[in-house]
Amino acid sequence: YVLTAPKIFRAGASQKVVVQAFGYEEEFPVNIALKSFPDKFVVYSSGRISLTPANKFQDAVTLTVQPTDLPRTDNSEKYLYLEAVSPHFTRFKKIPVSYENGFLFIHTDKPVYTPDQSVKVRVYSLNEELQPARRETVLTFVDPEGVEVDILEEKDFTGIVSFPDFKIPPNPKYGIWKIKAKYKKDFVTSAVAKFEVKEYAMPSFSIVIEPESNFISSDKFENFRIVVKASYFSNKKLPSADVFLRFGIIEESEKRMMPQAMHVTKIENGVAKINFNSKRAASSIGFDSLEALDGSYLYIVASVLESAGGLSGEVEFSGVRFAVSPYKLSLIATPLFVKPGLPFFIKVQVKDTMDEFVGNIPVTVTAKSFSEQMDETELISEGSESGRRKTSISDGTALFVVNIPSNSKMLEFQVKTADPHLSDENQASKTYEAKAYSSLSQSYLYIDWASNHKTLEVGDVININVYPQSHYIDKIHHYSYLITSKGKTVSFGTQERIKDLDYEHLTFQITQEMVPSARLIVYYIVMGEGAAELVADSVWLNVEQKCGNSLDIKLQSSKETLKPAEVVSLTMKTQSSAFVALSSIDKAIYGVTGRRKRAMEKIMLQLEKSDLGCGAGGGQNNIAVFRMAGLTFLTNANAEDSEEAGEPCNEVLRTKRSEFKEKILKEGDVNYFIFISVAKYRDPEARQCCMAGVKAYPVSETCRERAQRIQRNQRCISAFTDCCEFANKLRLEEPNKLLILARMHFEALLEMGEAQVRSYFPESWLWEVHQVSSRSKTLSVTLPDSLTTWEVQGVGISDKGICVAAPLEMQVVKDIFLSIHVPYSVVRGEQIELKGSVYNHKASAIKFCVKIAAGNGVCTFGDSASAGSRIQSCKFKNLDAGSSTAVTFRILPLELGLHTVNFTLLTPRNSEIVVKTLRVMPEGIKKELHAGFTLDPQGVYG
Numbered sequence: 001y002v003l004t005a006p007k008i009f010r011a012g013a014s015q016k017v018v019v020q021a022f023g024y025e026e027e028f029p030v031n032i033a034l035k036s037f038p039d040k041f042v043v044y045s046s047g048r049i050s051l052t053p054a055n056k057f058q059d060a061v062t063l064t065v066q067p068t069d070l071p072r073t074d075n076s077e078k079y080l081y082l083e084a085v086s087p088h089f090t091r092f093k094k095i096p097v098s099y100e101n102g103f104l105f106i107h108t109d110k111p112v113y114t115p116d117q118s119v120k121v122r123v124y125s126l127n128e129e130l131q132p133a134r135r136e137t138v139l140t141f142v143d144p145e146g147v148e149v150d151i152l153e154e155k156d157f158t159g160i161v162s163f164p165d166f167k168i169p170p171n172p173k174y175g176i177w178k179i180k181a182k183y184k185k186d187f188v189t190s191a192v193a194k195f196e197v198k199e200y201a202m203p204s205f206s207i208v209i210e211p212e213s214n215f216i217s218s219d220k221f222e223n224f225r226i227v228v229k230a231s232y233f234s235n236k237k238l239p240s241a242d243v244f245l246r247f248g249i250i251e252e253s254e255k256r257m258m259p260q261a262m263h264v265t266k267i268e269n270g271v272a273k274i275n276f277n278s279k280r281a282a283s284s285i286g287f288d289s290l291e292a293l294d295g296s297y298l299y300i301v302a303s304v305l306e307s308a309g310g311l312s313g314e315v316e317f318s319g320v321r322f323a324v325s326p327y328k329l330s331l332i333a334t335p336l337f338v339k340p341g342l343p344f345f346i347k348v349q350v351k352d353t354m355d356e357f358v359g360n361i362p363v364t365v366t367a368k369s370f371s372e373q374m375d376e377t378e379l380i381s382e383g384s385e386s387g388r389r390k391t392s393i394s395d396g397t398a399l400f401v402v403n404i405p406s407n408s409k410m411l412e413f414q415v416k417t418a419d420p421h422l423s424d425e426n427q428a429s430k431t432y433e434a435k436a437y438s439s440l441s442q443s444y445l446y447i448d449w450a451s452n453h454k455t456l457e458v459g460d461v462i463n464i465n466v467y468p469q470s471h472y473i474d475k476i477h478h479y480s481y482l483i484t485s486k487g488k489t490v491s492f493g494t495q496e497r498i499k500d501l502d503y504e505h506l507t508f509q510i511t512q513e514m515v516p517s518a519r520l521i522v523y524y525i526v527m528g529e530g531a532a533e534l535v536a537d538s539v540w541l542n543v544e545q546k547c548g549n550s551l552d553i554k555l556q557s558s559k560e561t562l563k564p565a566e567v568v569s570l571t572m573k574t575q576s577s578a579f580v581a582l583s584s585i586d587k588a589i590y591g592v593t594g595r596r597k598r599a600m601e602k603i604m605l606q607l608e609k610s611d612l613g614c615g616a617g618g619g620q621n622n623i624a625v626f627r628m629a630g631l632t633f634l635t636n637a638n639a640e641d642s643e644e645a646g647e648p649c650n651e652v653l654r655t656k657r658s659e660f661k662e663k664i665l666k667e668g669d670v671n672y673f674i675f676i677s678v679a680k681y682r683d684p685e686a687r688q689c690c691m692a693g694v695k696a697y698p699v700s701e702t703c704r705e706r707a708q709r710i711q712r713n714q715r716c717i718s719a720f721t722d723c724c725e726f727a728n729k730l731r732l733e734e735p736n737k738l739l740i741l742a743r744m745h746f747e748a749l750l751e752m753g754e755a756q757v758r759s760y761f762p763e764s765w766l767w768e769v770h771q772v773s774s775r776s777k778t779l780s781v782t783l784p785d786s787l788t789t790w791e792v793q794g795v796g797i798s799d800k801g802i803c804v805a806a807p808l809e810m811q812v813v814k815d816i817f818l819s820i821h822v823p824y825s826v827v828r829g830e831q832i833e834l835k836g837s838v839y840n841h842k843a844s845a846i847k848f849c850v851k852i853a854a855g856n857g858v859c860t861f862g863d864s865a866s867a868g869s870r871i872q873s874c875k876f877k878n879l880d881a882g883s884s885t886a887v888t889f890r891i892l893p894l895e896l897g898l899h900t901v902n903f904t905l906l907t908p909r910n911s912e913i914v915v916k917t918l919r920v921m922p923e924g925i926k927k928e929l930h931a932g933f934t935l936d937p938q939g940v941y942g
Helices: 278-283 587-593 599-608 622-628 658-667 670-680 684-694 703-707 714-733 737-750
Strands: 002-006 015-020 028-036 043-051 058-063 078-085 090-098 103-108 121-126 137-142 148-154 160-162 175-183 190-197 205-211 224-232 240-251 254-257 263-268 271-276 297-306 312-322 327-331 343-352 362-370 376-380 388-390 397-403 410-417 429-436 444-448 461-469 478-485 488-496 504-509 517-527 532-542 551-556 567-574 578-586 631-635 756-758 764-772 776-782 789-798 801-804 808-812 816-821 832-840 846-854 858-860 877-879 883-893 897-906 912-921
Touching (some): 002 090, 002 488, 028 058, 043 058, 090 631, 103 175, 103 599, 205 587, 224 263, 224 297, 343 410, 461 532, 478 504, 488 504, 551 789, 578 587, 684 714, 816 846, 832 846, 846 883
Antiparallel strands (some): 015 058, 028 078, 078 090, 240 254, 343 397, 362 376, 410 429, 551 567, 567 776, 789 801, 846 877, 858 883
16 A cells, blocks of 8 residues: 655645555445544544445545644744545555635735835735635835835725735835735735835836847857837837946956947947947956856946937846857756656757757767766767767757666766857856665666656646666556646546557646646556565656636727826636736836836745655655655555655746825925816816816805806816815915916916816726626727836636736827936935926827926926026927927925926927926935934833
């Protein structure tokens, strides 16, 4: 018999225990139980199975130990007994208990924040079956110095735990903050996410540096091609721009610039190309050879300035490594354990220094075997045809086969690249040792996964060859197999052996339970000289990162591009009822932070950590095979797994608008209300009604009483009432200053007629959770005012698991528009120049003018010094079709705080007003002073 179970039992998780008996012909029962350690007085869980000819004397029972029955303590490890009782055998085994149960994933609305912003955060919480955990969750916010700043607790009803926004405290620590998540009780499962706090302004366009490869070796040392691409975030390419490229060397943590290596070139139609001589540039700072630079990185800074416009941007890149050897070698699906007398398949993968596959590269293998007396046998000699292959284009792999002698105790083999463009010392080389499987009866089993290795998908039916080798091979009648994933047995079975075949086909289907990886364990029991022996092998299977609950988000629009403030429909489709968490981020944010790992990749890496196994499979004996697959076992077949769970494995096998309204109410800024009102009442009739409500009225009547006399529609009455009540409020609070300011803003804006007001520029939005109960749901959403590409993400959670939809991109563009870059902050009393551009993407030339208006506290040069808002005079200019031009404004900030500045673009039919916020900071340098005080709330010390 063989009884297998996870080598660690997770509290609260359902675990399968598989029992198989050999040599029996009549049915018999087996009782399996989890009992308290060390007394066995308490039965935590139990089950009964019958082993019969119909089930090939193999069956399983599912057992669970609840954390309430075996509570965890901080100071001691917990154990239980696994006990099996039948008429033919009684066995028990001590097994450790883990309180790691389920998975937590932290999701923030964006990766970087300014000090005045709030962090939107939610947590996806799943149990071991990847279903909603519905457990109370605790979040802790930690600043860069490790100080816990805030702790939040929320209950979980759907698997998506929504928390209140975290307001970054005043004068925060700049740098990388952490969010820690954990369950409030019973379990120790945890997760950590990071976000950055710094001062920044959103870039105006995207700049991408594309080197010809991720490494510089001898063949590219003096001629390395670099491409710089620039495009607006609405995906239009920069037609023309000046590019300034600076270079440096990053060695460990030190950065050294190379002043003599500066390049100046031009971008045409979004692209610029240069050839860079690393050898000449590096010699200027003392590096005289590639060997001296080996392992260091090329640092590139690209500054881009529009040729016709006034906007600029800068990006850094440090992803090119200097390498004497540009390649890295690794083994795929090749456990380092050989079986004497059986073939051994070696699958080599070649990657570059940035872990990208490299195809069509010659690779060689040499191999030799050693006997117990260390006698050497050459199996593949240098230069032989069987030891030379080229890597595949698709995944950079090459396959070799070595026939292992029956007396082999160890195989030593070397893999090496043979790139004809590189010298011998620049080739990558790696030597491996594979130990022979130890068997008392010289019986072996080899699973050949390397020769047919591929990334699997749910639904795939795979066919794996299993090679047996034994002096008693005629006594082998069956092969049995187990498939484990995420620390649990998900499938098992027995297959009859076909006589006179050198190998057997083992066929099974990949299921959703096997995502993101699985382990296949195949074993048989052979009867030797009066003793039975358990013979086993295993392999690790990589399963494609597919969703458990297929989720699809589509944009219902017949147009490829959209307009600011346009109403669009989003359709969410799921295979079954699910909760879907939405979020949308401005892709310009990646110009601040760089690209991050995709959500689904993070989730799959987290799921991978629940694997109790280690390595690519195999083992030096039957005990090691099961333990390295994450299993413990009981058998009477000449093997005993007496070890307890070992060290953890370190081997890695795979690589809304309401927010704006709250801000208005909180800051009490009159300008925000004004511009929202103008944006709200874009219809000329509604604007006229709003303006009528703003005007003072000599008779003492309320706004509601005045509105009753209006003979128009309800929309006009509503506009009149809103604006009237707001104006009255201003008269009470600031009878002079604010009223004059408001009146002038209203008049300046409303005289435009058809001008579009763009004032809502969030970096993220659509932070909502929706229930999709009928497999499909459609939302109507209003786009913000940004001209950019929005990346919409959807995460679905249901009883079938978690699913991250492929990102949906929405491009928002205009034919004629104004773009102004406003820095994060300016200093009071320092004159600054604000630069911007006017773009005309139409097929005909236009006339335009741009003017600026600012309230008290900001002086705009060339304006009148009258009180209240100052509005520039406007001179019209010509702008050709498909071109842009620069605009500049000089301002002098006089008062601290937040100030609204609006820029007006006037054209015959496409006028717009762009509303920006200017943050004015005090003069001087901010310093931190640390002082100690004694807090004595109880008055002990007087």
